Amino acid sequence: MKFALLTKRHYTNKDLINDRFGRLFHLPVQLSKMGHKGIVISGDLHTHKNEKVDIDGVPFYSIPLSLVRLYQFIRECNTLLDNFKPDMIIASGDSYLGYLGLKLARERNIPFIFDVYDNYTVFGTNRIPGMKNLFLLAVRESNLVITAGRSLLNFVQDSAKQVISIENGYDPALFHSIPVTVARQKLNIPLDEIVIGYFGSLEPKVGIEDLLKAASLLRKKIPKIRFLFAGRDNLAIDFDSYSVDYRGFLPQEKIPDLINAADVVVIPYLPSRLKQWCNACKIAEYVACRKPVVATRIADHAEIFASAPQSICNPGNPKSMAKAIMTQLNSPQLIENKENLTWRRLAGKLSDAMTNLESG
Numbered sequence: 001m002k003f004a005l006l007t008k009r010h011y012t013n014k015d016l017i018n019d020r021f022g023r024l025f026h027l028p029v030q031l032s033k034m035g036h037k038g039i040v041i042s043g044d045l046h047t048h049k050n051e052k053v054d055i056d057g058v059p060f061y062s063i064p065l066s067l068v069r070l071y072q073f074i075r076e077c078n079t080l081l082d083n084f085k086p087d088m089i090i091a092s093g094d095s096y097l098g099y100l101g102l103k104l105a106r107e108r109n110i111p112f113i114f115d116v117y118d119n120y121t122v123f124g125t126n127r128i129p130g131m132k133n134l135f136l137l138a139v140r141e142s143n144l145v146i147t148a149g150r151s152l153l154n155f156v157q158d159s160a161k162q163v164i165s166i167e168n169g170y171d172p173a174l175f176h177s178i179p180v181t182v183a184r185q186k187l188n189i190p191l192d193e194i195v196i197g198y199f200g201s202l203e204p205k206v207g208i209e210d211l212l213k214a215a216s217l218l219r220k221k222i223p224k225i226r227f228l229f230a231g232r233d234n235l236a237i238d239f240d241s242y243s244v245d246y247r248g249f250l251p252q253e254k255i256p257d258l259i260n261a262a263d264v265v266v267i268p269y270l271p272s273r274l275k276q277w278c279n280a281c282k283i284a285e286y287v288a289c290r291k292p293v294v295a296t297r298i299a300d301h302a303e304i305f306a307s308a309p310q311s312i313c314n315p316g317n318p319k320s321m322a323k324a325i326m327t328q329l330n331s332p333q334l335i336e337n338k339e340n341l342t343w344r345r346l347a348g349k350l351s352d353a354m355t356n357l358e359s360g
Contacts, residue, residue, distance in 0.1 A: 001354060002037045003028075004086040006077065006101045008093040009042040009049075009062050013201045013232050016042050017053050017060050021252055022281055023117060023148070023168055023346075024092055025055075030347030032057045036354075039084050041077055043097070077104060087358060088113065091138070095120045095131050098138030106141075111357045114142040116152055117168070119277040143357050146350065149279040149300045166350055169343045170284040175256050177290040183260035187228075189245075194225045196325060197262035199255055200282055203234040205275055207268030207296060212242050213318035214268075218325060219243075230258055259289045264328045267295040270315050275299065284341040292332035294324045308333035 007016070007024050014021040028038050038058055043065030044050075053060045061080060065073045081089075081104060089108075091101025092115035105112035116139070121132045136159060139145055145160040147153045153165045184191055196215070202208050215227045229239070230247040239246040247258065259265060265286045269275040279300050286293050293308075295301040296315035305311040310333050313324035340346070 001088070001358060002084065002086045003031065003354065004081055004084060004089050005038060005040045006089060006091040006097055006104070007040065007042050008065070008097065009044040010046050011093055016040075017051075017055075017062060019252060020055065023115070023166075023343075026169065026171065026343035027166075027347050027350060028058050029056045030344050031351060031354075033344070034347065034351055036351065039080065039086070041080055043073055074100065081108065086110065088143075088354060090115055092117060093120075094123055094125055095135035095138065096125060098142075099134035102138050102141055111143040112141075113144045113146060113354070113357070114138050115146050115166075116156060117148040117278075119152065119155060119273075122273040122277075144353055146353070149277075150303060151300050152277055155277070164349070164353055166346050167341060168279055168281040168284060169341045169346045170281065170288045172288065172342050174253060175259070175285045175288040177288075178256070178260045180260060183257045186257050187247075187261050189226065189228070189261055190224075192224060194222050194329065195228050195262045195264075196225065197228045197258060197265045198231070198268065199229070199258055199265070200231045200267075200280065201234065202229070202231050202237060205270045205272035207270045207315065208235060208237070210270075210316060210318045210321060211266055211268040212237075212244070214322040214325065215242065215244070217318060217322040221326065222329075228258060228262060230255065255285070256289060259286060259291055262291060264292045264294055264325050264332075266321070266325065267293065267301070268315075268321060269296050269298055271296075271298045279304070287335055287341070290334060292328040292334060294321065294328055296321070305335055308335045311335075 005028050009016050016024055028040050040060045042062050044062045045065050048064035049062045050064055051062045063073050063076050088111040089101050089105040090113040091097045098114045102112050121135050126132055139156050139159045145156050145163040146166045148168050157163050227244045229244050230250050232249045276298055293311050297312050298315055302312055310327045314320040
């Protein structure tokens, strides 16, 4: 089956082509490995690059996109689609991309799938009048809507004709358990220290301030404790003043060593309009590395960690977070390492849904 994925090049602080991160990269690549033939068309709103990169048998196209370039972007999309002749179109990344994907699919009389990995109606683009209506139209008229979690499925299911959940996953070639001795040797971290990790963007509404306050509480109880951070710093934090071991913004292949060096990893998110709906890739990555997790009670976290309830703490509450971290240190609870969260398994679920649409 031939598919075309229409999306944006930069999402969740990553570059789709350069960083090769997340569902918008791994799902089309895994579909290709299963025998499907696909192309990825990404709008570049930031660097405005016009390029084609072949990765694992999938052509990734980057096309400059802005309001003034919109007509040219649509024209180039049409040219690529006319040459490729897909059997269906998938769109992801924002409300307007969902609507455009729907329009392009209907012009070709082929099925359309709308991938809703977050609540796009709270994205900044929805300040443009009518954008939320485009989202609802794309959901309502799609042949299939796929969501990244239960909360999003509940959000769209009354409007969608058909909806399934395909979570965010992990690459088992990168994310798997390795001995803590090996990981710490690579990172020059002593074995006698307790290590608490956070690996992700440092920005407003992700709860970094609460984690730093929890760190101060824990240092009173655990002298040899290290807080190990990595990610893009958009807060301009003085990490030295908080005694945080900050490793900077690292490529994806460096993250597994950090996770495996930690005793507990933390997802401290606050219930913002954005974070309330997301189920980050890091959840699957942490679980794959067999690490105890502490996560705030937002999005689908309580459901995901139902078999390890002590993983959950109250958002915006450093005392609750510190208590949960201490509990996970003293008597760790892990959730099952679900193989169905590998990108290949998740792509298999999407492949089945695509086949059903084509045959139906």
